[in-house]
Amino acid sequence: MRGFRLNRKQKILRNLLVCLLLAAATYAALGFPPYTVRGMLERTERRYLLSDLEPLLVKRERIDYSNKLLDTHETYLLVKTENTYIFTKYTRHFLAVKPGYGDKLKMGRDFLCAAQGGCLYLAGKFPDAASAIMQVTAEKTERYCDKDRNLIRTEQGPARTFTYQGERLGEELFEFRYMEEDGFPWALSDLPESEYHLGQAAYEWYSTYVEGSGGTGVHHADLPVTVTLYDGKGEVLDTLDFTISNYELFL
Amino acid sequence: MTCHFGDWVSAVLDCVRFRPDRRAIRRELEAHYEDHVKDLERIGYDHKLAQERALGAMGDPVEVGRTLDKVHKPWLGWLWLASKWGVLICWVFLLLSDPFWRLDSLRPVRRTGDYEPDGLFSFSAGTPERDDSIRIARGTGAQTVERVGYTVSVPYAAVWKCAKESGGTAYDEYWSTVVVAVDDHRFWDHGPKGIWRELEAADEHACVYRTQWDPAGGNFIWVRFDADPFRALAYFQICQLEPPGEWLEISYPYGEPWSIRIDWREAS
Structure with a gap:
């Protein structure tokens, strides 16, 4: 007795059903x-x-x-x-x-500030704000670790405040561009520190050096941020104070 | 097989537009022809005559070819091949997606009873915190919270007292364990994974314990996570030197904020 044989159309239908089942299983997995x-x-x-x-x-x-x-x-x-x-x-x-x-x-x-692709985005309910200015302060803070003596020495450098004019992207959103999207902060060559943009400062000014081993890293720091919101007449509406992680600014 | 039959088959196959089927058609025609030749030989025909008769019985090659072409339609053939490749590709995708790791999460997690039957759960057996700790208080959440299809509850909380000594001075350390459970009916869901690092705990002394690590203390540490398709359990711990007060409140500040209060009662 010959077994049940599928014709080509039935085989296509069977294969499509198997494909669907496998796709669903993959999606679930x-x-x-x-x-x-x-x-x-x-x-x-x-x-x-x-x-x-x-x-x-x-x-x-x-x-x-x-x-x-x-x-x-x-x-x-x-x-x-x-x-x-x-x-x-x-x-x-x-x-x-x-x-x-x-x-x-x-x-x-109430509000949130996040960095991405060279921009700081400030979201919140500021219906009357026509413009905004953001000031971010970075202070050179280098750490030197002496592993043998288990000591960390900190050297403070000059502080610099970076100021950015905000651009309104929507009713509840301002954008502050602090570097070009492809302005990768490392590989700085011989750029003087005074010409660093915020991303470069966030990366370069918070270095940790492990003495003896030559190892370096970037330590975490919260940079103080002040945003001043202005109404259409240029009068101050509100001021927001918060901090932002240096990691956010260059990663 | 004579060269005449070879020509006949070639003429048939030339009419079949779906080339991938030609080899199978050739095999079938050859088998049919050879069977016929053998049958004729069995009843006494010599080989050459049997071949001629069998070939004659095969019919007009163009006619046969056209008929076969109608059966082996190119669009149907290509669709069939595509569906075969589709099945193969889907298998590869499924194996690449590693479906086996999900099987681990099918084991049901605890729903009732004692969530720490063997003592202070985050320490292994043999450590003083595990062996010497005494459960002095227990509690459960006074309410449950419903958000986006999830039911959040605190099915278990306990305070453990551990006697310690340092530099000749004896003191007590208090470990609070809080289990936050989230139940839902969406087996495909992974639970609200984002909230575990956003919860806060507060007690009657206005002490706030946060899941974000603070070296200075006051931490509500997320130490363990168990889940099955319908329930997720997150185990948290607070370590402190002062005995806990009468209650502890677990809260979540985002969206529609909520809190669940745990009233401590003496453990039996």
Whole structure:
């Protein structure tokens, strides 16, 4: 007796069904990655117990890592709900999509300032603010570690305040550009310190040297930030004081 | 097989537009022809005559070829090949996505009972903190919180007292364990992973303990995470030298802020 044989159309249908099942299994195995901004917002809502997230800023970047076969795509999201602001990113490499480093990037109530791609973004409810000026102060603070004696010596250098005029990107968003998008802060050659931009200062002025070994690193520092908001007549509306990590400014 | 049959097959195959099928068609026609030749030989035909008769019975090659071309339609053939490659590619993608690691998270986590049946959980057996600690208080969250389809609760909290000595001075150290549970019906979900580093704890002495590490103290340390498809458990600890007060409150400040209060009661 001959067994049941499928004709070509039936085989195509069977194969398509198998493809669908395998694709669904792959999607599940990858953790149901979000590929769209809407999907990323929903994932962010669930990760942080928030609802009705509204995007204020969506930025996409494509990175070609030399050790990876395919490009990496990063999507940065600055979102808000009521008085909570979140800055997060999703990284897609081939089919896998992962949320930002350390599970989150930044979260704030009432307002949030985050750095990305050479810009500082300030999100908050400033309906009457027509313009804004941001001042970030960096102070050269070099550390020298003596491993043998377990000592850390700190040398303070001059402080410098960087001032930036804000550009309104939306009702609740100002952008302050402090360096060109590709203005990578390392590889500074012979640039005098007085000509450093904020990204370079955040990287170069917070060095840690391990004496004897020649090892160096960049230590963490919170740089004081003051934002002054002005109304249409140029009068001061409000002043915000907070800090920003030097790592954010150059990474 | 005579060269006549070879010509006949070639003429048939020339009519079949879907080239990938030609080899299989050739094999089938050859098998059919050879069977026929053998049948004729069995009933007494000599080999050459059997070949001629069998070839004659195969019919007009162009007619046969056209009929076969109708059956082996190119679009159907290419679609079939594509679907075969599709299955193969889907298998490769599935294996690359490493589906086996997910099987670990299918083991059910605790839902009732004692969350620290073997003592202060974050220390291994044999350490003084584990062996000498006494559970002096227990509690559970007074309320549950519903947010975006999740139910947040505190099913277990306890205070452990550990007698210590330093430089000849005896003192007590207090370890509080708080288990925060999040339940949902979305098996595909991974739970609100972002909140674990944003929770805060506060007690009646107005001490605030934060999940963001502070070397000066006052830390609400996230030490363990267990999850199955429907429940996530995060274990936190607070270490302090003062005995805890009457209550502890766990709170989350973002979105629609919430808090869950734990009233300590003496452990039996």
